[in-house]
Structures are given as structure tokens and as C-alpha cells.
Amino acid sequence: DIQMTQSPSSLSASVGDRVTITCRASQSFNNYLNWYQQKSGKAPELLIYGASSLHSGVPSRFSGSGSGTDFTLTISSLQPEDAATYFCQQTYSTPLTFGGGTKVEI
Amino acid sequence: EVQLVESGGGLVKPGGSLRLSCAASGFIFTNAWMNWVRQAPGMDLEWVALIKSTAVGGTIDYAAPVKGRFTISRDDSKNTVFLQMNSLKSEDTAVYYCTTGGGTFGLDYWGQGIQVTVSS
Numbered sequence: 001d002i003q004m005t006q007s008p009s010s011l012s013a014s015v016g017d018r019v020t021i022t023c024r025a026s027q028s029f030n031n032y033l034n035w036y037q038q039k040s041g042k043a044p045e046l047l048i049y050g051a052s053s054l055h056s057g058v059p060s061r062f063s064g065s066g067s068g069t070d071f072t073l074t075i076s077s078l079q080p081e082d083a084a085t086y087f088c089q090q091t092y093s094t095p096l097t098f099g100g101g102t103k104v105e106i
Numbered sequence: 107e108v109q110l111v112e113s114g115g116g117l118v119k120p121g122g123s124l125r126l127s128c129a130a131s132g133f134i135f136t137n138a139w140m141n142w143v144r145q146a147p148g149m150d151l152e153w154v155a156l157i158k159s160t161a162v163g164g165t166i167d168y169a170a171p172v173k174g175r176f177t178i179s180r181d182d183s184k185n186t187v188f189l190q191m192n193s194l195k196s197e198d199t200a201v202y203y204c205t206t207g208g209g210t211f212g213l214d215y216w217g218q219g220i221q222v223t224v225s226s
Contacts, residue, residue: 034212036151043203043219044151049212087151091208094167096141096153 002026002090006099013106019075021102023088028068032092035064035073038101039084047086048073080106108132110204110217117223118194126189128204128217135185136160139208142178142189144200145219152200155189156208171197194224 003026013019023033031051036044046055048064051071061076075082083106088099114126128140142154155178158165166178177190187204202220205213 032210036213038151043216044213045216046207046212046214049214050210055212055214089151089212091210091212094153094156095169096156096208096213098151098153100150 001095002029002093002097004088004090004097004099006086006088006102008102009100010103010105013078013104015078015080015106017078019078019082019104021073021086021088021104023066023071023073023099025069025071025090029090029092031067032090033064033066033071034089034091035062036087036089037082037084038087044087075104078104078106082106108206108215110206110215112202112204112217112220115202115220115222117225119226120195120224122194122224123190123192124194124222126191126202126204126220126222128187128189130185130187130204130206133206133215136182138206140178140180140187141205141208141213142187143203143205143213143216144198144222145203146197146200149200154202157187158208191222194222196224198222199224 005024033051035048038044052064085101085103109131111129139158157178175193180187204217207214
């Protein structure tokens with residue numbers, strides 16, 4: 001199984017800050033890396049797929065980068081509505097595995 | 107608009123069974139890969155099962171903790187995916203989400219989730 005490790009597990013930042021979350025995979029794969037946002041009590045929503053492609057309707061302040069085993073989600077200018085938990089996930093092979101999540105507080 | 111609506115959850119005793127359904131609309135269901143993902147209270151997301159589209163053979167796969175107890179299936183004539191859950195354990199207690207996708211494009215749409223509680 002591919003293990004996904006996210007860091008940090010939580011962070012606190014101010015409106016307008018640039019925020020970076022990292023995800024490391026236990027083995028290399030070809031960009032089958034996705035990022036999700038989950039707000040309290042709600043279902044997760046896809047933000048980024050294929051490591052760097054923005055899902056439909058997602059604000060452009062969100063971006064993804066990386067390849068191989070190391071990936072990054074960046075929020076260029078944090079907004080109040082970005083308070084949520086963010087998860088990375090690989091869809092390269094089953095079992096599809098998620099990172100442990102990063103809770104972002106404003 | 108893509109909609110995924112789960113039903114069939116509830117409270118069940120250990121060893122019991124439940125059948126979850128997910129009714130889909132707003133996209134071509136026959137082409138879609140469908141998944142179930144669960145989240146126990148305060149815990150991380152856990153992928154449960156995948157069924158690929160019939161066009162690519164309808165391949166099925168399961169997470170190890172549910173293999174042999176859960177069965178995923180689809181009815182393309184009704185745009186519905188199912189999860190039959192047998193021999194339920196307390197550790198199966200979670201919110202279960204139906205999702206589309208997998209592979210290159212991630213899990214692109216999610217239902218609102220449905221609670222399954224296994225308790226005596």
C-alpha cells in the first residue's frame with residue numbers, strides 16, 4: 001500500500017497569508033495526486049487533481065505542484081472561507097489512500 | 107448539476123447487515139467509476155470500495171478491512187451504486203460517502219454522506 005504523510009497536521013494563519021501544505025508518498029507515482037477540502041460537518045470537495053490541475057469552480061488562489069513522492073498545496077492568499085481540513089490522496093493504485101489531513105485555522 | 111444521494115444507513119447490531127444505495131444524476135453514469143469512502147468520528151478519510159465502469163469491465167476492488175464482508179455493485183439502468191455490508195463490526199461505524207471518479211481525475215464529486223452506526 002502507498003502511505004501518504006501530510007505536514008503540518010495543523011496550522012494557524014492570517015487572512016492574506018500564503019499557506020503551504022506538503023504531502024509525501026511512500027513510493028513514487030505519476031502525478032495521480034489529489035487535494036480535497038473538507039469543512040466542518042460537510043463532505044470533502046475536490047480542489048486539485050493530477051497534482052496541479054484545478055477542479056472546476058475552484059478559486060485560482062489554490063494551486064498544486066510536485067511529482068514523484070513530494071507534493072504541495074498552496075493557498076496564495078488565505079481567505080476566511082478557507083478554514084477547513086485539507087487532505088491529499090493518491091489514486092495511482094488501490095487501496096486508494098489519504099493523508100492524515102491538515103487543519104487550517106484563520 | 108451532478109448529484110449523488112445516499113440512503114440506507116442507520117443503526118445496526120454487530121454481526122448485522124445494511125445495504126447502502128447512491129442515486130446519481132447529472133452525468134453519464136454508465137461511464138463513471140464509483141467509490142465508497144468512509145470517515146469514522148474525528149478520524150481520517152478511508153477508501154472502502156471501487157467499481158469501474160462497465161465499459162472497462164466493471165472491475166471491483168476493496169480495502170482490506172472490508173474485503174469478504176462488503177460487496178459493491180451497480181445498476182446502470184437505475185443510475186445507482188450499492189454497498190452491501192454484512193458481518194458489521196463496531197469499527198465500521200462511520201459516515202459513508204458515495205463518490206465518482208478515480209484514476210487521473212481524483213474523486214471529483216461526493217454525496218452528502220450517510221451515517222452507519224454499529225452498536226448493541
